[in-house]
Amino acid sequence: MASEKGVVLLDFWVSPFGQRVRIALAEKGVDYEYQEQNLAEKSPLLLKSNPVHKKIPVLIHDGKPVCESLIIVQYIDEVWSDKYPILPSDPYARAQARFWADFVDKKMYECGTKLWKLKGEAQEEANKEMIDILKLLEAELGDKKYFGGEAFGFVDITFVPFTSWFYSYETFGNFKVEEVAPKLVAWTKRCMERESVAKTLYDPIKVYEFVCFLKKRYGIE
Incomplete structure (x- = not known):
């Protein structure tokens, strides 16, 4: 141990x-x-x-x-390999998990930032990009309980923190996650049933207030 x-x-x-x-x-x-x-x-x-x-x-x-x-x-x-496994043991499944975690890492934060920083056509492009990202992730999730199947794992841990930012993305991007990717919303609710997630993520309204603070700080109206 x-x-x-x-x-x-x-x-x-x-x-x-x-x-x-x-x-x-x-x-x-x-x-x-x-x-x-x-x-x-x-x-x-x-x-x-x-x-x-x-x-x-x-x-x-x-x-x-x-x-x-x-x-x-x-x-x-x-x-801490003797405790709850995060990455799958199968090499191919592990590679796939790393691929999608990397996808989330490279796409979500940057695109989400564009939604509240940009205006006009640039924001509209970011809006389309975010919807495409969410749809791709929903397609990967499919009908599985979690991204890795029955087990909450690497991709879920990588992606779930961004769900508390969904309200901010929706507000500034003028779209609804539930309309474009309903399975992701259901997945979010399942993740929130886990104590590790529920105790870590903040209320979406508090996150939105933080984003508004950033907008003022950077002089974005």
Whole structure:
């Protein structure tokens, strides 16, 4: 059994990337110290732990930092391998899970940011892109309980934090997730029944208020 000595998470409350790590740690039952970070004035520990990207989340285990959320989640799965498996054991299924997690990683946040940052035709293009992303993910989910089948796993952990941003995306993008991808909404409800998810994600209204704060901060009307 892996040691849990000195498990520290450097994170920011609303970050979907950090929330992935929190969900993974919860699924594994790992006790850790949470250190909220001020991203406007980054701490010496954060800068020391992630000198390349200078971003959260960072998991520090026995004094050794691990950066980038998908890498951290895989690290957690490998280190605490005797507990709830996050990645499938089959090599092909594992490769597919990594592919879709990478898809979410590269598409959701960037496109979602465009929805509240841009206006006019550029926003309309972002709107279409987001709908296409959601439809692709819904097609991959199909009629399965979770993306990996019956087991809540890597793709679910990667994607589910963004569901608390859906209200913001809908509001600024002028569409309804339930209309374009109803199976994703049903999947979201199933995920929220898990304690690891329910205790990690924030109310969509609070996330929306944070996005409005960002818009004011960046002078976006």
